[in-house]
Amino acid sequence: AVVSTQSTGLDRPAYSDLISSLVTMATPVDWRSDPCDSATIPEGDKVLVMFYYQRDTRETRQALALAGCLHLWNVDIVRGMFNGVLRTHYRGNQLLLVGSMTQFGRDSMPEGYKPFRIAKYKDELDSE
Numbered sequence: 001a002v003v004s005t006q007s008t009g010l011d012r013p014a015y016s017d018l019i020s021s022l023v024t025m026a027t028p029v030d031w032r033s034d035p036c037d038s039a040t041i042p043e044g045d046k047v048l049v050m051f052y053y054q055r056d057t058r059e060t061r062q063a064l065a066l067a068g069c070l071h072l073w074n075v076d077i078v079r080g081m082f083n084g085v086l087r088t089h090y091r092g093n094q095l096l097l098v099g100s101m102t103q104f105g106r107d108s109m110p111e112g113y114k115p116f117r118i119a120k121y122k123d124e125l126d127s128e
Helices: 012-025 061-069 074-080 105-107 117-127
Strands: 045-052 085-090 092-098
Touching: 012 045, 012 061, 012 105, 045 061, 045 117, 061 117, 074 085, 092 105
Parallel strands: 045 092
Antiparallel strands: 085 092
């Protein structure tokens, strides 16, 4: 289930603070793993983050492709996206999909981490 400002009852600034805190404390999912492989995110009770590639702050193609790999509903993506971040529960974990160009991504992505790029867009991305 996707978690949003509406489902938490928080106003935008408070929700932004919450997301910032969660992204900062979250364990990054290994970017070298296949995001479409169910073993990439084991069952558990952790806060995890997957940073996805963006060309600019409004691009969501990779978020949609990544959500597709995780079998999340597209309607949830549209409704639940907050400033380039999708917060959901997945296999018992709290999972944050964070855009690489968002403020949250720029502030919290570990050095050397490469954002997830889904193969569906590989040719397009390789031409950059």
